Amino acid sequence: xxxxxxxxxxxxxxxxxxxxxxxxxxxxxxxxxxxxxxxxxxxxxxxxxxxxxxxxxxxxxxxxxxxxxxxxxxxxxxxxxxxxxxxxxxxxxxxxxxxxxxxxxxxxxxxxxxxxxxxxxxxxxxxxxxxxxxxxxxxxxxxxxxxxxxxxxxxxxxxxxxxxxxxxxxxxxxxxxxxxxxxxxxxxxxxxxxxxxxxxxxxxxxxxxxxxxxxxxxxxxxxxxxxxxxxxxxxxxxxxxxxxxxxxxxxxxxxxxxxxxxxxxxxxxxxxxxxxxxxxxxxxxxxxxxxxxxxxxxxxxxxxxxxxxxxxxxxxxxxxxxxxxxxxxxxxxxxxxxxxxxxxxxxxxxxxxxx
Numbered sequence: 506x507x508x509x510x511x512x513x514x515x516x517x518x519x520x521x522x523x524x525x526x527x528x529x530x531x532x533x534x535x536x537x538x539x540x541x542x543x544x545x546x547x548x549x550x551x552x553x554x555x556x557x558x559x560x561x562x563x564x565x566x567x568x569x570x571x572x573x574x575x576x577x578x579x580x581x582x583x584x585x586x587x588x589x590x591x592x593x594x595x596x597x598x599x600x601x602x603x604x605x606x607x608x609x610x611x612x613x614x615x616x617x618x619x620x621x622x623x624x625x626x627x628x629x630x631x632x633x634x635x636x637x638x639x640x641x642x643x644x645x646x647x648x649x650x651x652x653x654x655x656x657x658x659x660x661x662x663x664x665x666x667x668x669x670x671x672x673x674x675x676x677x678x679x680x681x682x683x684x685x686x687x688x689x690x691x692x693x694x695x696x697x698x699x700x701x702x703x704x705x706x707x708x709x710x711x712x713x714x715x716x717x718x719x720x721x722x723x724x725x726x727x728x729x730x731x732x733x734x735x736x737x738x739x740x741x742x743x744x745x746x747x748x749x750x751x752x753x754x755x756x757x758x759x760x761x762x763x764x765x766x767x768x769x770x771x772x773x774x775x776x777x778x779x780x781x782x783x784x785x786x787x788x789x790x791x792x793x794x795x796x797x798x799x800x801x802x803x804x805x806x807x808x809x810x811x812x813x814x815x816x817x818x819x820x821x822x823x824x825x826x827x828x829x830x831x832x833x834x835x836x837x838x839x840x841x842x843x844x845x846x847x848x849x850x851x852x853x854x855x856x857x858x859x860x
Contacts, residue, residue, distance in 0.1 A: 770813030
């Protein structure tokens with residue numbers, strides 16, 4: 506009898522452990538309560554790294570917009586786009602926030618993912634070049650965009666990973682302006698510090714990253730912002746840093762999806778209208794970065810924080826075409842359907858923010 510009881514206990518414990526391990530994809534009510542006294546639902550968001558273009562999401566967390574919707578936000582950060590997808594597909598995270606490339610790779614492999622919001626309406630990358638290289642190329646920041654893009658011919662540019670989005674969108678920008686993209690050399694320098702260090706040592710001619718990269722380059726006296734990606738019309742209307750999830754999860758949890766986009770939509774509006782307060786509220790996400798730098802960078806990003814994160818077919822096409830064009834580097838060779846309701850939808854935004 507003792508053996509039978511012990512076996513039953515062990516089976517019960519094992520069942521509970523397995524239930525805990527397999528429950529990552531389910532919404533979990535926490536013991537915490539919101540300001541209204543109601544229980545909060547824990548939702549995990551996966552991001553590739555701490556990126557300032559994600560500021561509206563951070564503001565939604567720090568200003569309590571997600572909590573107002575009954576959501577306790579957990580953030581799984583780091584590891585790049587591949588880790589974002591791994592967390593989402595394993596059920597460890599319910600939503601991902603990342604550049605569109607993170608979606609296209611698993612979509613090509615047959616995964617059924619849907620974007621429900623875009624934090625930015627334009628590509629936020631900045632290309633900064635060293636003072637020495639600018640002098641060598643006789644390039645000025647006031648020159649026409651075509652001339653500044655031409656300066657990339659023969660340049661060595663620091664990027665987080667060779668073949669990443671910074672690499673691909675730079676090459677496509679060169680191609681749009683009639684410059685052979687194979688003439689630029691991309692060098693793996695992950696993070697702002699290594700890129701600036703590489704420019705100081707003459708290892709690279711410049712670097713590409715999102716704000717506040719160029720401001721930090723200038724503050725170090727190393728170089729200048731030469732190209733804002735959003736100067737290019739193709740990149741001025743483009744989805745960037747999208748919120749997405751598995752289609753089945755969205756079908757099963759439409760109320761959660763609407764609450765998420767409502768909270769982040771408020772974050773977009775808040776960041777656009779109150780850059781100083783937004784910078785103060787998210788300063789802890791960017792330790793070591795001066796708050797004034799954060800504020801000025803958010804002001805520079807203001808035009809990318811449009812509406813509540815609505816998307817269009819054209820903005821998705823502008824994000825997808827360069828990735829397919831350089832499929833030998835991205836591994837993305839198949840164009841996805843970009844009609845509304847395919848890989849993206851505004852339906853949750855329309856529900857959260859009715860006219």
